Amino acid sequence: MGKSRFQWLCFHFLRLTSSFRRCPLSKRSLIIASVCVVYLFFVVSQVGYSQQHRDRRTDKEKYRHARGLYNLDTSDALPDSADLQSFVVPTRSNVVYITLKSKRLKPANIRGTIKPKLRRKVRRNKFTNSAFTQNKLGTLERDAGQIKDNFTRRTSWAKTKDVDYKTLDIVHNSITDAQTDSRIRIYSQRAPPWFSPHDVRVMRFLADAKVLRIKDVSHGNSPSLLIFEGETSVSLTNQKQTKRNNACEGRCGVINSPVDTTEVFAFHLDRVLGLNRTLPAVSRKFSFIHDGQPCPVVSWDASLYPEGLAAGLSAVQLTWGEYQSSLKQRCWHKNISPKSDSGCSTVHHYEWSKLALFDFLLQIHNRLDKSCCGFRPRQEDACVELGHHADCADQNHIQLTNIIHRGHDPRHLVFTGNKGFFDRNEDNLDFKLLEGIKELPERAVSVLKSRRLREKLLQSLFLDQTYWESQGGRQGIDKLIDVIERRVKVLLTYINAHGIKVITMNV
Template identity: 85%
Template sequence: MGKSRFHWLCFPFLKVTTSFRRCPLSKRSLIIASVCVVYLLVVSQVGFSQQHRGRRTDRDKYRHTRGLYNLDDTLPELQTEASSVVPTRYNVVYITLKSRRLKPAHIRGTIRPKLRRKVRGNKEANSAFTHNKLGTLERDTGQSKGNFAPKGSSGETGDVFYKSLDIIHTSHTDSNADSHISSIRIYSQRAPPWLSPQDVRAMRFLADAKVLRVKEVSHGDAPSLLIFEGETNASVSNQKHTQRNNVCSGQCGVINSPVDTTEVFAFHLDRVLGLNRTLPAVSRKFSFLHDGQSCPVVSLDASLYPEGLAAGLSNVRLTWGEYQSSLKQRCWHKNISPKPNSGCSTVHHYEWSKLALFDFLLQIHNRLDQSCCGFRPRLEDVCVELGLKAECRDQNHIRLTNIIHRGHDPRHLVFTSNKGFFDRNEDNLDFKLLEGIKELPEQAVSVLRSRRLREKLLQSLFLDQTYWESQGGRQGIDKLIDVIERRAKVLLTYINAHGIKVITMNA
């Protein structure tokens, strides 16, 4: 039975071999040649597919490893150098100027007038802003109204512990606080040279620190501040200030309204120009504020409040006439103490030049021209609604506002409340800000003359991803820089026309 089955299975093979053996020699040669050709074609095709698959695997490995930093070799060096920065992203993005528009866009197309509209009684409006937002926090977490204590002796009006906001914390991710990817984008071992290591640390804290608590704190005669405390270790000097002022136990930031995005642009412009007079500022999204819109967050410097937050900022009290007189006397120039009856303030003469240049580029008038005497204001501007425009008839008695310095450093100013205007045309610029100025800082003017202002601002603003995206990306940022570049050209023409000296200001 088994032999017959075997014979039946082998019968076709035997029949084929017998037929092949009986064929003529020419046919057998042709059959053998055809079989060889088919075999070669099949083998070569299989080898090519395997080789192509190997190349594709190598290419994928190269794609995944390209651009990565070798952190194992660089980390020891980063710990020894104070100015080094650990990269927060692992791919490389270059900002070029090749996509520059031929015709600058009109800035009014990017500014919504409703958001810029001023409200009568600015103090009351800002105070309502903080109360409303704290009330929103309270409603969202199901807390009772009694949890917010009334204003006490320390000046605090409320204290909301972030850890108790279980509904918000579990349903939303608060501004990348729990994410491993920072919103501060640094692609190399060093940040741009105009940003110090302290600036980078402050930016990362403001953008990424986990929020421990949010509180509303009174601010002298000014509107209340909405402050958040982050989870980080503050420096020794800052801890002394915070303990004395009873603001917070660590490092803090001030949350501003979403319409005050100029604070972030002002910070980067200040650093690019080499003035170094503004406080670090970034954009951040809070899931429990403004429906998740990006808000400017400014670093809280307790040294600006030497007598505590309740007493307000360390403000220099000057009238316009006294200010012009101090410019003529060049107070504290070459470290020469002024005479007792000279009327000089504690501010160094060079500080006014830096302030005037900075305010002119951003058209900030709430320091040197609060009454809007140097330009044509709109009907919705605060100076018009409050009737401050009438004070221009007697300009010498108009008081300067927001002239701030640190308690331990009265010679140098700190630029706060940098609310600029990008929608003011070149035919309506406030030249009153430059009145009495005879010198300007060489470092800042050289940046304006070098035609690299756009390149540096793009590199600097690109670090803040939240701000970059909130302004519409590269296209929106370009529109803002267009305005600053046009004003820079006007300023350079003004310098040449009035013979203003450009000197080194290291004081």
Template identity: 85%
Template structure:
């Protein structure tokens, strides 16, 4: 039995090796020249295979090296403009490139307004000088955007605090304050030019608000208006601006208004306004102050003295209209084609097209404090200001409700300036304020074309990415995407409303 198995194994071995033995035998019988040719051909094929493998591996290593260099290298360029800021900005590394997804699988649903993360308070030494400074700055720890409960008795603006920033810097020298201390701008532009919807003046103002050295801070108030917290920055101004500021004691140079951290929609509103081509808001950025709000990012808006042509005591140039008068002016198309209205028409100084731009802007951000301060067009919550102050009860007689915050520059009464842009991202589509669109028959073609092009997300990402402090305070790309999700859903509602009501989309260059 064992012998048979051995013989069977040998037969299988010879059967398997028979082709090889036959090939080698025939090879030996070939002439020498033919055998040399076969061996040479085999060597050439083998050499070609080895060289190709080595070249492929080297190419892969070069690609990985170039990819790593590209990923870890970035350049920061200044705008190539004649009136750019003189400060030199060094090169920074580790750029974050924005890549857009083709489609979000499930848009985020925001139930509350996104707010910056709270920082832990830094423990300071209890010295006599620091205790004195803390008491001196205690009055500055308040929200500049909230309405004052106790109205001021005098009728003129008064300065309540004037703090020298240099003394604060000495006491809080351990704190990291502005990026200007390190000569690195928080307004990041990684190309030769900013996005086309931002002008040179916009970028200059943004860099001033974000990086200028703070010289002093003032808190001013007027009657029942909310108090303003204004800082004066260390920047040179033109002769024309100096002459204009001499008549305005609030700001002796270039200034910015510091708002509460909860009003961070001012920054988003500025970028949305520029992307849509409306150009009606003041430049706004997000900035941190170590001596305010525990170092949380605060929206800072550019100070515009032309809104107060008769001085701060007279207040801003506002248009006073009731809801009924506003609807009547929409029907009359006041100042359309530069035709002066009749004296008894009840028209205001504002051009007809301005109301269309305001309505579109306020609807996307759901800003009701201008056209619907009594919250008559939606279901307000108990914590909303219109409910707390009792304005919501006035909706029974809507024609007599006053419009608010309708502001224009003193030298330009035909065009509005959108200020106090407190928007809401936590309203669902079933509770939007359609009263903001009531009476509107035309909308600006440039803004609607952006909404229809499906490039709103891409442009907003590019624009908001410039403000590094705001970008990081909202949670980076993920947080910004959630905000844009809300705006995109409202865009769909607005486009449906335009088609359903036959609203015309026309060019508005006035």
């Protein structure tokens, strides 16, 4: 059927064209002109209709946006220019974009930190408690003044057969030392990975614990120790040590001089490098000593005094010559016991490599080079004032000092008394600290080569708020890290130049 219809249309179209061809020329021209006029009229009418329809649609859209989305009635007054600035022309008909400046409700996300809990403010009656508050403040100020006077005069003495020490009880609720917020800033769900849970607990204790009593402990010819006690509970593992030396009945910390701030930096550097040989240390202010200046507080470890304070620290007695001989023999390497006449100490061979790397970065010379034989000392340095620098003529007989280990663990060293120097230039570094060292720990060297040492140290030191602020904030900490990074470059060059092996030291 469709085919017949097509043939029918073709037949009529051919008849029409043949009749049109037989018409005169004038008549054909008139027909063509008429068709063109009709077509032109049709086109113009269609364009006008479409334009009118578009205008009506635009008006409807405007009205719908005004009534539906923005809720502006045509009878209401238009908002002023300030209100109009908060609206942005939507890119889609069903979306409204409003630009508002929101307040920051939480601090910047610093890696290795946890957001502190919000504390509710306690509402107090200003009028009923004002008299009590004034009386309480006056009492606390008088108590604090009395504490300071008693401590200065050192009139309260207590003695034992092992050690002489002076005891001073501190007012528990002293307003000058009470802290509502922790000085250890951890704003994420966990501390940086180089800190163990024990490290975090000890740091919080040293920074925030209430001081119950202060003891000025003197033992033998060694400098006295200023110990504060913060808790009375003692763990079962430390009860024997506590009864033996009787210096600390609970958890304690050793208060150092404000000039020994490198103890805190050394602790963080030790943990970042993965050595784990220093005692936890933080910076803290005490109102009753050192005029309230920030001073380093190091964790008290009774295992360093296995025979009591009178016997002193568990120290290794070695001369420089014996130390160099033990490095050549690789004492206790692969857990092989040395011969009795070898002259080896109880310290494992790898411990000296860790000590040398650590001391070189901080330029601590009071262990391996107490006579300052490896660099040019200043006149005010202790080795010059005490005359030790003259002993460099016979270096093999110079005694090593401050080589400490725990009583129950003679194979591993404990880095104490970490007095480093940041003001020593690269042309005056003590390379004697690296003499005889043929291997270095792979874990520590990998951190030095990774170019992430600055990032990790900033992340680590930020936790100690008192130390961070006492060093001038980020700018002051950056200057200290600049010194360490320059020494790292020198050390890496030294490793390549002398062919030092970098090996795993899991001992």
